[in-house]
Amino acid sequence: MTDTIFHLAPSPGERAKAALGRRNLVLVGLMGAGKSAIGRIVAQQLGLPFIDTDTEIERVSRMTIPELFAAYGEEEFRALETRVIKRLMRSGPRVVSTGGGAFINDKTRKQIERSGGLSVWLNADLEVLWERVNKRDNRPLLKTENPKQTLKDLMDKRYPIYALADITVQSRDERKEVIAGEVLAAVIDHIGKDERK
Ligand SMILES: Nc1ncnc2c1ncn2[C@@H]1O[C@H](COP(=O)(O)OP(=O)(O)OP(=O)(O)O)[C@@H](O)[C@H]1O
Ligand SMILES: O=C(O)C1=C[C@@H](O)[C@@H](O)[C@H](O)C1
Ligand SMILES: [Mg+2]
Known part of the structure; x- marks a missing residue:
């Protein structure tokens, strides 16, 4: 009797990793x-190491x-964030979740671009962000009289810069695994388009 060999189709994680x-x-x-929550799941699905730059900064x-x-x-x-990201961008592959201000800093953004890092903007509307950040007080930039307005001001200032990322995925009131799956699909799609050029 001959054995039947099943060739399973590669998973989205395997395709995105390749x-x-x-x-x-x-x-x-x-x-x-x-970025931190979704990045961790995406890394698991890719089978790649995960690094959160805020955690790395706290560690060093x-x-x-x-x-x-x-x-x-x-x-x-x-300055510390720029140094940490510069070091991380020298090797790969891994999933790197950055702090909210990292990509806004010209020097840091250029380091990411020059190293060939594939950037993904997790876009979200004010209500989604506010619902998530108002539960903790670990974000120094939001220690203001009106943190929701501060968040809105940051959106106005920063969104045109986040929009320079290679890929945009909408983060919303949906299971984290679903958003992570959309990140993987967007990576496959983006790199596929680049290769067809
Ligand atoms: N799709 C989601 N559904 C429900 N909760 C979520 C979702 N995505 C993130 N969260 C929760 O929202 C909170 C903020 O998420 P997270 O810490 O990943 O944000 P961040 O982008 O890394 O923020 P920061 O720039 O401050 O590090 C966390 O408690 C996380 O578990
Ligand atoms: O948006 C920002 O500028 C920040 C976001 C956090 O991830 C931390 O990096 C820090 O609180 C600053
Ligand atoms: Mg984070």
């Missing part, structure tokens, strides 16, 4: 968009982000 090659997949977007500085802002100010935090 399409990515050695490139890093870099998630960008505003606080609460889901041995301080929390609110402590860093309080002790050294935003400018020093950005």
